[in-house]
Amino acid sequence: MLEIGIGVGGLVLSVVLFFVGERRGRRSMQESVRHALTVASHLPASRHGPQGILPAIEYPAAIGYAETTNDGNRQVLMMYGTVAHATALRVFGRVGGPGGEVVEIGHLLTGTGAAFQVGDFDDDGYAEVATLVYDWDAIGDRALVDAPLRPVYWRWDGSLFPEVGHGKTWDPRAKGPVPDDIAPFLRVPNWAITLPSGD
Numbered sequence: 001m002l003e004i005g006i007g008v009g010g011l012v013l014s015v016v017l018f019f020v021g022e023r024r025g026r027r028s029m030q031e032s033v034r035h036a037l038t039v040a041s042h043l044p045a046s047r048h049g050p051q052g053i054l055p056a057i058e059y060p061a062a063i064g065y066a067e068t069t070n071d072g073n074r075q076v077l078m079m080y081g082t083v084a085h086a087t088a089l090r091v092f093g094r095v096g097g098p099g100g101e102v103v104e105i106g107h108l109l110t111g112t113g114a115a116f117q118v119g120d121f122d123d124d125g126y127a128e129v130a131t132l133v134y135d136w137d138a139i140g141d142r143a144l145v146d147a148p149l150r151p152v153y154w155r156w157d158g159s160l161f162p163e164v165g166h167g168k169t170w171d172p173r174a175k176g177p178v179p180d181d182i183a184p185f186l187r188v189p190n191w192a193i194t195l196p197s198g199d
Helices: 004-026 026-041
Strands: 057-065 075-081 086-095 101-110 117-119 129-134 150-153 162-166
Touching: 004 129, 086 129, 101 129, 129 162
Parallel strands: none
Antiparallel strands: 057 075, 075 086, 086 101, 117 129, 129 150, 150 162
């Protein structure tokens, strides 16, 4: 248990350093991100699921920042693979205004392994966090490897990220190109920071 506390504490410290690095310039931000990735890669696994308890971290897949709370402030996002082929997203933000404490404000999980994206997917002027989930009504007896998928959208409500909608089901067995509303979830997140090669 102490090991988990130390690991989570190190991650929170890394996120704080990330915010500080963001203020000082790109080089400091890159160093902060590198440090956060190092700490995150050493966090111990947890057997708990997404209902208010941290999912297990096997490896960090992406770290970056985006505005997810629709209040003009950016949050730090960390996406990583977890149990089986699932993907988790942790969102860290300041509470109490500028200079306030940096805490985890939410986390989301998908069993598909798809990336999480941030954007105004329904063109209403507010950002949503989105990914792909299995369409359980359309799966039948198919294996998950080629199961039908659909986008799902969550929006910050001041304390949680409740689901606010979903897109059309896509069948990976369908002929033709991947639809435009599915393709972003099969790529690197639009909010992820890419370090220059050699870093």
